[in-house]
Amino acid sequence: MSVDEHRSTPVPPTLHDVAREAGVSLATASRALNGSTRTVNETFRRRVLDAALRLNYTPNLSAQAVAKGLSSTISLLVSDIADPYFSSIAAGAIRAADEQRIATTMAVTHRDHERELELVRVLRGQRPRAIILTGSRWDGVASEHRLSDELAAYESTGGRVVLVSQRTLPFATVQLGNATGARELARELVGAGYRRFAVIAGDDRLLTSRERVSGFAEGLAEHGIAIHPSRIVRAEFTRDGGRQGAAELLQLGLDDVDLVFAVNDVMAIGAMSAFRAAGLRLPEDLAVAGYDDIATSRDVTPALTTVAVPLEAVGEHAVRLALDPATDSSTTEPVGATVLLRESTPPRT
Amino acid sequence: MSVDEHRSTPVPPTLHDVAREAGVSLATASRALNGSTRTVNETFRRRVLDAALRLNYTPNLSAQAVAKGLSSTISLLVSDIADPYFSSIAAGAIRAADEQRIATTMAVTHRDHERELELVRVLRGQRPRAIILTGSRWDGVASEHRLSDELAAYESTGGRVVLVSQRTLPFATVQLGNATGARELARELVGAGYRRFAVIAGDDRLLTSRERVSGFAEGLAEHGIAIHPSRIVRAEFTRDGGRQGAAELLQLGLDDVDLVFAVNDVMAIGAMSAFRAAGLRLPEDLAVAGYDDIATSRDVTPALTTVAVPLEAVGEHAVRLALDPATDSSTTEPVGATVLLRESTPPRT
DNA sequence: CTGTTAGCGCGTTCAA
DNA sequence: TTGAACGCGCTAACAG
Numbered sequence: 001m002s003v004d005e006h007r008s009t010p011v012p013p014t015l016h017d018v019a020r021e022a023g024v025s026l027a028t029a030s031r032a033l034n035g036s037t038r039t040v041n042e043t044f045r046r047r048v049l050d051a052a053l054r055l056n057y058t059p060n061l062s063a064q065a066v067a068k069g070l071s072s073t074i075s076l077l078v079s080d081i082a083d084p085y086f087s088s089i090a091a092g093a094i095r096a097a098d099e100q101r102i103a104t105t106m107a108v109t110h111r112d113h114e115r116e117l118e119l120v121r122v123l124r125g126q127r128p129r130a131i132i133l134t135g136s137r138w139d140g141v142a143s144e145h146r147l148s149d150e151l152a153a154y155e156s157t158g159g160r161v162v163l164v165s166q167r168t169l170p171f172a173t174v175q176l177g178n179a180t181g182a183r184e185l186a187r188e189l190v191g192a193g194y195r196r197f198a199v200i201a202g203d204d205r206l207l208t209s210r211e212r213v214s215g216f217a218e219g220l221a222e223h224g225i226a227i228h229p230s231r232i233v234r235a236e237f238t239r240d241g242g243r244q245g246a247a248e249l250l251q252l253g254l255d256d257v258d259l260v261f262a263v264n265d266v267m268a269i270g271a272m273s274a275f276r277a278a279g280l281r282l283p284e285d286l287a288v289a290g291y292d293d294i295a296t297s298r299d300v301t302p303a304l305t306t307v308a309v310p311l312e313a314v315g316e317h318a319v320r321l322a323l324d325p326a327t328d329s330s331t332t333e334p335v336g337a338t339v340l341l342r343e344s345t346p347p348r349t
Numbered sequence: 350m351s352v353d354e355h356r357s358t359p360v361p362p363t364l365h366d367v368a369r370e371a372g373v374s375l376a377t378a379s380r381a382l383n384g385s386t387r388t389v390n391e392t393f394r395r396r397v398l399d400a401a402l403r404l405n406y407t408p409n410l411s412a413q414a415v416a417k418g419l420s421s422t423i424s425l426l427v428s429d430i431a432d433p434y435f436s437s438i439a440a441g442a443i444r445a446a447d448e449q450r451i452a453t454t455m456a457v458t459h460r461d462h463e464r465e466l467e468l469v470r471v472l473r474g475q476r477p478r479a480i481i482l483t484g485s486r487w488d489g490v491a492s493e494h495r496l497s498d499e500l501a502a503y504e505s506t507g508g509r510v511v512l513v514s515q516r517t518l519p520f521a522t523v524q525l526g527n528a529t530g531a532r533e534l535a536r537e538l539v540g541a542g543y544r545r546f547a548v549i550a551g552d553d554r555l556l557t558s559r560e561r562v563s564g565f566a567e568g569l570a571e572h573g574i575a576i577h578p579s580r581i582v583r584a585e586f587t588r589d590g591g592r593q594g595a596a597e598l599l600q601l602g603l604d605d606v607d608l609v610f611a612v613n614d615v616m617a618i619g620a621m622s623a624f625r626a627a628g629l630r631l632p633e634d635l636a637v638a639g640y641d642d643i644a645t646s647r648d649v650t651p652a653l654t655t656v657a658v659p660l661e662a663v664g665e666h667a668v669r670l671a672l673d674p675a676t677d678s679s680t681t682e683p684v685g686a687t688v689l690l691r692e693s694t695p696p697r698t
Numbered sequence: 699c700t701g702t703t704a705g706c707g708c709g710t711t712c713a714a
Numbered sequence: 715t716t717g718a719a720c721g722c723g724c725t726a727a728c729a730g
Contacts, residue, residue, distance in 0.1 A: 010505055010506050010507050011418070011506055011507060012473075012476065012506040012507070013506075014706090014707055014708085015707065015708060015709095016707075016708090024716085024717085025716065025717040025718075026707095026708080026709095026717080026718090027709085027710080027716070027717055027718080027719095028715090028716060028717075030708065030709060030710085031709090031710095031715095031716090034708085034709080035709085035710095039715065039716095040715075040716085041715065041716085044715090044716085056499075056502045058470060058473045058474045059474055059707090059708080060415070060474065060476055060706090060707055060708070061411075061474040061475050061476070062410075062411040062412075062414040062415050062420060062475070062476060062706095062707080062708095063411075063415045063706075063707035063708045063709090063722095064707080064708060064709075065411040065708095065722095066409070066411050066412045066415050066706090066707080066708075066709095066722050066723060066724085067707075067708040067709040067710080067721080067722055068708085068709060068710090068722080069360070069722065069723090071411060073454070080440070081430075081436050081439050081440045081443060082433070082436050082437050082439075082440040082644075082661070084431070084433065084436075087430050087431050087433075087436040087439075088431050090430050090431075090436075090455075091429070091430045091431040091457070094430060094455060094456070094457050095457065098456070098457070101471075103454050103456070103471075103472070103475065104454065104455055104456075105422070105452050105453065105454050105455075106439075106443060106453055106454075106455050107443070107447070107452070107453075108440070108443050108444070108447070121407060122450075122452075123452070124361075124407045125407045125408055125409065125410040126410050126411070126452065127361065127409055127410070127411060150405075153405045156359055157359050157360055157361040157362075158359050158360060158361070239644070269648050272648075273647075273648060295431075295588070295645075296644075296645040296648060296649075298622075299618050299621075299622060299645060299648075299649050300645075300648050300649055300650065301649065301650035312431070363722090363723055363724085364723065364724060365723075365724090373700085373701085374700065374701045374702075375701085375702090375723095375724080375725095376700075376701060376702080376703095376725085376726085377699090377700060377701075379724065379725065379726090380699095380700090380725095383724085383725085384725090388699060388700095389699070389700085390699065390700085393699090393700085408723085408724080409722090409723055409724070411722095411723080411724095412706090412722075412723035412724045412725090413723080413724060413725075414706090414724095415706050415707060415708085415722090415723080415724070415725095416705085416706055416723075416724040416725040416726080417706080417724085417725060417726085418706065418707090418725095
């Protein structure tokens with residue numbers, strides 16, 4: 001039937017096949033199937049569509065991208081897709097991209113700067129409409145400059161860059177209001193009667209960690225409360241990091257602490273596990289608060305007090321920013337955060 | 350300097366630009382940069398590489414794909430990327446794909462058959478090396494046939510299909526051993542002293558749900574225990590579904606039940622929340638077990654008894670299967686499951 | 699080992 | 715409105 005039968009490697013039908021099958025020219029077939037200006041006779045149109053259906057034709061997106069010099073994909077970089085923080089953002093991003101019929105390519109950096117830079121280079125090869133970088137930016141990390149250069153080069157050749165994090169690089173950014181959220185959390189906790197705090201933070205070069213810690217400290221300072229530096233420990237931005245931070249705090253002694261703020265929920269949950277393993281009753285012996293409001297936060301016992309970040313909306317937003325031609329690199333979209341007081345921080349009488 | 354300066358739309362440098370800059374032919378530049386057989390003079394090679402670096406050149410992957418008729422991407426379909434079950438599989442898949450320097454395009458079906466079918470059609474346009482479908486297959490759903498046809502068409506034109514689920518379609522499949530895992534869970538639970546069970550299942554056409562329920566029932570039957578049909582409720586495969594299932598069970602009355610098995614952890618956790626809200630103490634008043642061993646399971650209180658599925662490994666495995674040319678469609682890779690008895694099902698004396 | 703040339707599948711001019 | 719011809723960026727013969 002088809003020419004493919006005698007070929008060794010099977011191959012998808014091309015527009016050429018469709019045109020031949022329909023008895024029209026390549027151009028007509030192209031116009032009937034993918035043309036923007038639908039200036040094609042209804043009869044021919046029908047014939048082409050039928051032929052395409054009969055052949056089970058699917059346009060080769062790569063070829064289209066080459067021909068029009070414009071691809072229909074975006075690239076999304078995350079630190080760790082199994083982390084609910086990033087998978088929520090990804091969910092929103094994929095949905096928004098999907099609405100515009102563009103595909104999302106995902107890549108994972110594992111919080112490795114060099115890897116991130118390398119991925120940007122590789123992904124540029126896809127000529128995506130946009131590259132979205134999620135995850136905290138770093139301070140004092142040399143590769144940030146190279147990353148910035150790479151992204152600038154990409155943007156200078158027609159690409160769009162959107163960051164979901166801090167605006168430390170000159171690109172459109174969805175800012176997360178970490179300082180504000182943490183400050184508000186501190187206020188509410190003081191309002192609930194807490195006075196003596198410890199913090200499990202992340203690497204100090206991690207701006208998200210820094211912003212949350214300083215925002216929290218500011219909120220306390222408004223009430224004349226200070227956190228002793230020795231009560232701020234640093235650990236990895238993961239559940240295990242939270243456990244280790246808690247262990248360190250336990251070793252330091254927690255007699256003069258009534259609430260531990262972990263800079264994200266994943267760490268907070270790890271910390272809760274460690275505290276409990278050490279024999280502490282939560283929240284009676286110790287209160288814990290986190291940040292992000294990942295799904296698990298409401299399911300742990302006691303339910304975790306945290307700051308809700310509309311993660312899926314953030315992802316959608318980033319894509320809209322990326323795909324909206326009007327957006328320029330100086331765009332900064334702040335996203336609000338909401339304090340959620342739950343059982344892990346009961347009011348102190 | 351460059352011709353782009355006078356152009357309205359900025360454009361990335363092409364191989365042509367690099368060749369000109371290096372003073373060599375297009376072919377030489379191609380060979381030096383991307384050629385497999387590195388039969389190129391070291392001097393020229395240097396010159397080309399330098400030029401590429403100077404121009405910040407990145408090969409256009411779409412063009413490469415068109416030229417060699419082979420793309421460097423795979424497509425991964427998941428039901429819901431924010432669900433830890435799927436994000437874990439995705440993490441493994443992305444990692445494995447990455448190792449082979451191929452990019453992963455993600456799409457989300459939201460458990461909608463029509464959408465899934467449509468996505469397969471769209472994704473075929475990318476000419477991915479492989480399409481990986483994760484998520485339970487359905488029984489008695491008409492679109493399954495059309496999906497199968499679509500996938501067959503894709504495979505007949507050189508693509509590869511891998512399913513992560515049940516082998517109900519004639520494609521390479523990573524099978525999850527749901528029945529076995531559930532049977533083993535039932536045995537262990539009986540061994541722990543439980544005798545009276547209820548089940549929160551999913552849609553009965555969802556094979557994953559069916560397999561887990563029937564496997565569980567089989568395990569009980571070995572000990573002469575049966576589950577009364579009225580003690581099996583059905584709900585959505587989500588946390589809210591779990592809540593609703595629990596609510597239904599509560600309404601039915603749980604006096605004659607000492608353990609509730611929810612067919613996945615997400616539902617089990619939702620159910621725990623609902624049971625607790627209804628005033629039940631867990632696990633004293635009621636034991637609960639789930640399936641999948643998502644990260645949250647060990648963080649809830651009481652820690653959830655479940656069946657561990659090596660999700661990330663499953664994802665990696667699916668990609669290897671997809672990319673290994675030796676694999677044929679009849680390949681079936683079973684994956685073991687491990688019962689994890691935790692505090693939500695303490696031994697009954 | 700190098701350069702020339704002909705494609706890959708498709709969009710889009712330009713005449714007809 | 716249609717079709718022929720060219721170009722997109724790149725690879726893969728082919729000849730030198």
